[in-house]
Amino acid sequence: MTKKKPPEAQVPEQHDPYKLRSLEQILALFDGGDFLAEVMDGHRKLQIELLEHSAEHGSKGCDGTMTIKISYALGKSGDVSMGAKAEFKGPKAPPSSATAYINDKGELTLYSPLLARMHQPVRDVTPHDPETGEVRDVD
Numbered sequence: 001m002t003k004k005k006p007p008e009a010q011v012p013e014q015h016d017p018y019k020l021r022s023l024e025q026i027l028a029l030f031d032g033g034d035f036l037a038e039v040m041d042g043h044r045k046l047q048i049e050l051l052e053h054s055a056e057h058g059s060k061g062c063d064g065t066m067t068i069k070i071s072y073a074l075g076k077s078g079d080v081s082m083g084a085k086a087e088f089k090g091p092k093a094p095p096s097s098a099t100a101y102i103n104d105k106g107e108l109t110l111y112s113p114l115l116a117r118m119h120q121p122v123r124d125v126t127p128h129d130p131e132t133g134e135v136r137d138v139d
Contacts, residue, residue, distance in 0.1 A: 026070070030084045039068065042088045049090035057094055064090045 020026050027036040046064050054062045066088050073081040100108045127136045 027068075027084065029082070035084055035086070039066075039086045042066065042086060046088050046090055053091040053093070061094060062091050064088070 020029075024036065027039060030036070031038075043066055046066060050062055050064055066086065069085045069087075071083045075081060100110055101112055103109045103111070103113075128134060129136060
């Protein structure tokens, strides 16, 4: 038979009024709360960049990131040294665009080949009836 372990007595957790209970409390530790204010300001600016990009270029490629990195180093006496860094990357503007044509010599030009065909001299047409404009059959 296997021996069952007796249930361990649960010790009630002591109330710690200094316990950090949220990420916001942890971020508020850095730089006397200035880091948290910078994060929130950077977040707001990123949202504005997204709205402006969407208005100018549409929703394609309208994305950004916010990265918060917290590093920890445990000291000999149980203390924890912490460092925090926040990075914001807004949407990238699409590349500039332009349109041109290639002429017969392989050079770029703004002159459309379709316009070049339109500006050729008028061609002779087959005989037609001047009254009706109907094209006559060639016998």
